[in-house]
Amino acid sequence: MNATLIQPLHAFARGDLSLLAGLVVLAGLSAWLFLEAARAGWRLKAERGQSRATLEKLRAQTAEVRLRCRQAGEAQAGWNGIRKFSVAKKTVECEDVCAFYLKPHDGRPIPAFKxxxxxxxxxxxxxxxxxxxxCYSLSDSPRxxxxxxxxKEKAPADRPDLPPGAASSYFCDAVKEGDILNVKAPGGHFFLDMAQSRAVVLIGGGVGVxxxxSMANAIAASGSKREAWFFLGVRNRRDHIHKAELEKLAAENENIRLHVCYSKPGEGDVKGRDFQHEGRVTVELFKELLPSSNFSYYLCGPGAFMKSITEGLEEWGVPEGDVHFEAFGPATVKKKAVAPSAEETVHLARINVTFGRLGKTVRWEPSAGNLLDFARxxxxxxxxxxxxGGCGTCLVAIKSGEVTYLQKPDAEPEAGACLTCICRPKSHLVLDA
Ligand SMILES: Cc1cc2nc3c(=O)[nH]c(=O)nc-3n(C[C@H](O)[C@H](O)[C@H](O)COP(=O)(O)OP(=O)(O)OC[C@H]3O[C@@H](n4cnc5c(N)ncnc54)[C@H](O)[C@@H]3O)c2cc1C
Known part of the structure; x- marks a missing residue:
């Protein structure tokens, strides 16, 4: 029999109660110590498990933060060259106008744009x-x-024998959902500065809307109460691009005031419902509606529309710096370049530009502004x-001579070539054109 049991029995037999009591206390103490040690072991084990779990959690969080940082970096930085986008959705907006919703084929984040x-x-x-x-403008806010x-650009009215616009017809007639397109990152210097809060007048003519x-949607999405007067000029309801979206935008944002002008209302078009003004968008209409001329103006539309509005704004006394515009075709409103110094002007007036392929040499005309317009x-x-200076289409090789850039190109042109739309000659120039 076990000594621990025999001894207390003997002691009990001897009536040695004090020893018995001592032994009982000792046994209790041992049991308590044993249980405490076991509990400490379990606690340690649990703590070890817990710290392992905490470590795993921390690791996962760090990885997620890193991924977010990388994605934010990618989203900020855009991409170089071409990226593949698939057409996630194609909608018909009105006659001959389609909208294309594009998602990156690689599934990675896309950069926000201005x-x-x-x-x-x-x-x-x-x-x-x-x-x-x-090039095609982004028509929604960053998402x-x-x-x-x-x-879809039709053949010119006076030359119906010519084919319609190649790219726009391809998009509207052939591109379908699921197709993959080659796209360069968003660019361009015509944008609304979202950090500013100055009231704006947004003026769109036809597809120039x-x-x-995009600007109006961005104002609404930012939640700011920035005042925006939105003027749209179209012929009638058949040309009324993104009609429902514009109306919803104005209905939900009291700071966005929509004024639609129909130049030739159709039979079923109702003033007050489909459009607000009969006629074209004019500066006279601005004078009637705006509380003052003190706004930043942004406009885009056909040549004649842009010309009449920019001239009207100038006459109204709107400073040149408050008028921003974009042309979808050859510029009808010349952007004023930084004026050369008197010394430079004398030098520039003596420069010859040779179009090598044609074998044609012409004296540079400073009023031409840039080489592209001069060539035309x-x-x-x-x-x-x-x-x-963003898309690279007008890139021409320089055979000899140098150019000066009138604004910074979006991307450095390849060596030995120039982006003719944003430069002028610096010396006698021979171009491969
Ligand atoms: C910054 C920027 C943003 C833009 N944003 C938009 C936008 O948001 N939405 C939009 O719809 N457009 C936009 N554009 C315009 C767009 O880039 C194209 O210019 C437009 O779609 C016409 O291109 P296309 O290839 O269809 O026409 P093209 O093939 O270039 O033809 C243009 C015109 O020339 C005619 N033509 C064809 N052959 C001849 C010939 N032999 N001689 C003379 N004429 C001929 C065609 O019939 C047509 O009328 C934008 C342009 C720029 C620069």
């Missing part, structure tokens, strides 16, 4: 060996997709896209 900027598409059209480059709204819609004025065809 409302008013555009995307540049590199299109490989069936039957064409040359890539067609075209997890990009949206462009494209109007696209950058304005002299019957030399150079393809162009954004006319703002």
């Amino acid at each position: 409302p008013g900027q555009y995307l540049t598409f590199h299109l490989e059209l069936p039957g064409r060996d040359k890539t067609l480059i075209r 997890d997709y990009y949206r462009v709204t494209i109007k 696209t950058p304005m819609l 004025d002299n019957g030399v065809k150079i393809d162009s896209g954004c006319c703002a």
